[in-house]
Amino acid sequence: MLDITAITIKDILDFVAEHRCPLLVLVLASAVSVLVLFCVLLFLIASLVTSYGLPPAKHANGASAMFVLGSGGHTTELLGIVSQLDFSLYPLRTYVSFSGDTLSTVRALRLEKDKHETAPATARGGRRQNVATVELRRARNVGQSYFTSIFTSIWCGCEAVVTLIKVMPDIVVCNGPGSCVFICFAALLLRATRIKLTRIVYIESFARVNSLSLTGRILISVVDRFIVQWPSLAAQYKHKGVEYFGILA
Amino acid sequence: MSRKVLLTTGATYPFDTLIEVILTQHVLEKLSALAVTDLRIQYGNTPTSRIAYESCVENCTAVLQRTGINVTGFGLTENMASEIQSSWLVISHAGTGTILDTLRSPSPKPRLIVVPNPVLMHGHQAEVAAALEDMNCMLYAKSVTKESIASALDKLDRQFTELPPKHSLADLINYEAGVLLNDTSPQ
Numbered sequence: 440m441l442d443i444t445a446i447t448i449k450d451i452l453d454f455v456a457e458h459r460c461p462l463l464v465l466v467l468a469s470a471v472s473v474l475v476l477f478c479v480l481l482f483l484i485a486s487l488v489t490s491y492g493l494p495p496a497k498h499a500n501g502a503s504a505m506f507v508l509g510s511g512g513h514t515t516e517l518l519g520i521v522s523q524l525d526f527s528l529y530p531l532r533t534y535v536s537f538s539g540d541t542l543s544t545v546r547a548l549r550l551e552k553d554k555h556e557t558a559p560a561t562a563r564g565g566r567r568q569n570v571a572t573v574e575l576r577r578a579r580n581v582g583q584s585y586f587t588s589i590f591t592s593i594w595c596g597c598e599a600v601v602t603l604i605k606v607m608p609d610i611v612v613c614n615g616p617g618s619c620v621f622i623c624f625a626a627l628l629l630r631a632t633r634i635k636l637t638r639i640v641y642i643e644s645f646a647r648v649n650s651l652s653l654t655g656r657i658l659i660s661v662v663d664r665f666i667v668q669w670p671s672l673a674a675q676y677k678h679k680g681v682e683y684f685g686i687l688a
Numbered sequence: 689m690s691r692k693v694l695l696t697t698g699a700t701y702p703f704d705t706l707i708e709v710i711l712t713q714h715v716l717e718k719l720s721a722l723a724v725t726d727l728r729i730q731y732g733n734t735p736t737s738r739i740a741y742e743s744c745v746e747n748c749t750a751v752l753q754r755t756g757i758n759v760t761g762f763g764l765t766e767n768m769a770s771e772i773q774s775s776w777l778v779i780s781h782a783g784t785g786t787i788l789d790t791l792r793s794p795s796p797k798p799r800l801i802v803v804p805n806p807v808l809m810h811g812h813q814a815e816v817a818a819a820l821e822d823m824n825c826m827l828y829a830k831s832v833t834k835e836s837i838a839s840a841l842d843k844l845d846r847q848f849t850e851l852p853p854k855h856s857l858a859d860l861i862n863y864e865a866g867v868l869l870n871d872t873s874p875q
Contacts, residue, residue, distance in 0.1 A: 495866040502865040511700075512784055523856045528867040610865040638864040642857070646784050648815035663864060666857065669819065685855035688788050 487631040491663070495638050498609055503531035505606060507613035507622050508543035510536070516645060516688050517614050518550050526554055531569050533606050537577040537618045544572045573602055578618045592621070599625040607635045614642040615654040623658055643667045645688040651676065692726040693719060694775040694798070698783045699764055702732050703805045704740040705832045706781065711744040711759075713751045714834045718841045720755035728771060729761040738763065772798060777844065779837070781805050782813035791825055791851040799848065800826035801840045824849040 455464055506521050508514045514536075526532070534547040551570055578595040579588040599621040611626050613619040626637040639662040643655045648669045651659065659665050665681050667673050673683030695710055697703035707729060709715065719727070731741040741761050745752070752759060765771060772778055772790050775798040780786045782804040790800045802821075804814045814830075821828035827843055829836040862868040 495864050498866040502867050504861075504865060515785060519854075520857050520861075523858045524861060525858070528862060529865070610861065612861060638866075640857075640861060640864055644784075645788070646812045646816055648812065648819045650812075664860060666860075671819075684857070684860075685852055687855055687857055688784075 483631040486633060487627060490630045490633075490636060493636060495663075496609070496636055501528050501530040502609035503533070503607060504529040505533045505535060505603075505608035505611045505622070506547070507611065507619040508534055508536045508540070508547060509614060509616050509619060510540040510543055512646065513614050513616060513644060514540075514543040514546060516642070517612065518546060519688055520612070520614075520642065521547075522550055522554065526568070530567065531571075531606075531608075533571045533573060533608065535573045535575060535602065535622060537575050539577060539580070544574065547572065571606070573606075575599060575602065575618065575621075578621060596621045596624065600628060603629055603637070604634070608637055609635070610638045610640065612640045612642070614644060615652055617654055620654055620657055623662065627661060638663045640664045641666070642687065643672065645686065647672060649675075689723075690725045691723050691776045692728060692774060693724050693777045693779065694728045694730070694771055696730045696768075696778065696780045696783070696786050697732050697737070698781040698786070698805070699732065701805055701807055702734050702737045702740075703781050703807075704731075704737055706779075706803055706805075707731060707737075707741055707744050709832055709834050709837060710779065711748045712834050713748065715837055715841070716748065716751050716755055716757060718838050720757060722777075722841065722844065724757060724776070727757050727759045728775070729759065730765065730768075730771075731761055731763060733763045769793070777801065779803065782808075782817045784813070784816055787816065787820065787826070791820075792854070799844050801829055801837070801844075802826055803829045803832055803837065806832060820851075823851075825851050 451467070455467070504524075506517060508517055532551075534544065536543040536547075575598045576591060576595045578592040580591075583591070595618060603622065603625040607629070608626070611622060613622060623639055623641070626639055629635045629637050641655070641658050641662040641664070643651060643666065645668045647655070647667065649671055651672065655665070659676065659679050659681070665679070666687070667676070667681050667683050668686050668688070670683055673681055695707065697706055710727075710729075729741060731737045745759055745761070768786070769789055772786070773793050777799045778786070778790045779801045780790065780803070782802045787800065787802060790798055802817045804817055817826075817828045820826050825848060827840040829840045859868065
């Protein structure tokens with residue numbers, strides 16, 4: 440009678456060495472790699488989940504901020520919020536926009552110029568001010584088929600990860616639409632690997648009165664702060680930790 | 689004393705029916721009764737909208753002459769904010785940009801009537817319009833008909849409520865970014 444529990448790893452290795460069975464080696468190797476992958480994934484998820492319990496890291500010398508400009512009305516709303524920030528607290532500012540939307544970059548740079556003229560930011564701790572603009576491939580263009588959008592989305596996701604690793608923002612502020620999901624997921628990857636504990640603030644558009652946008656519904660459980668601009672939405676998603684302070688636009 | 693009405697149709701979707709409805713005898717006479725002298729029409733940047741606008745103006749030349757309303761038009765402008773500020777009344781498609789620009793413009797604020805584009809009804813423009821009408825910040829004409837616009841024009845003498853001031857997220861963002869050093873509690 441064979442006692443399965445008595446089989447040790449050494450027995451298996453001996454068996455493989457004795458019989459030189461290539462199929463068994465293959466099976467064992469794949470089993471081990473799946474197990475390792477699973478453990479890594481589990482570790483990443485656990486690490487990500489615990490990251491939500493941590494308070495924001497302190498940045499006495501100012502933080503690196505990434506602002507994701509959606510286009511059109513989204514850009515207007517986000518730049519309105521950005522304009523209220525004290526830029527001396529954010530010596531590193533990166534504006535992300537998506538292909539085909541050059542206007543958002545222009546508007547961000549105009550805001551930078553206006554801010555500089557009215558209140559020149561003097562960096563704390565002598566840190567140099569650095570403003571950067573990044574343009575990412577759009578995940579899905581208007582009218583693009585869903586099949587091809589899978590590939591453009593993968594590309595957008597890869598670009599987002601590369602950008603996040605390059606910029607290493609302390610905070611990401613975004614308000615949709617679609618493509619900002621990839622930036623947020625890339626930021627979550629940084630958090631899970633503990634490369635950087637990037638915090639994410641998502642602001643639902645002023646145009647959303649009674650229902651969340653698809654982007655909002657995707658991001659609601661993963662961002663650190665989720666802000667809505669209408670009381671009806673706040674009441675509806677109170678259990679999800681949604682916050683409401685009033686109109687931000 | 690000139691009294692200007694600004695009509696906006698938005699930049700992304702044509703809204704020719706709104707121009708057609710405003711440039712009818714019924715609505716123009718209402719505007720004239722409200723002592724309106726100028727009507728500025730933003731018709732959008734598609735060539736067809738321009739043609740539609742021009743033919744509408746042509747069709748009502750007689751009424752315009754009789755009422756003395758001076759109609760001018762433009763496709764798009766960089767300077768919408770100053771167009772809005774100099775108006776007594778803004779009749780707008782329900783674009784949130786124009787709504788906010790109008791409701792946040794410095795005093796004397798123009799009155800605002802919003803007419804959502806039926807093509808975009810599946811969107812959220814109508815929701816914003818309804819919510820802001822509930823707050824008594826503006827008037828909402830639910831359909832693109834001369835009756836619904838005329839009934840909105842009849843209600844212009846009411847006292848409108850100011851939109852609550854814009855809340856700043858700076859403290860929250862500073863806290864999250866860890867740059868709010870003397871205050872450790874979240875907002």
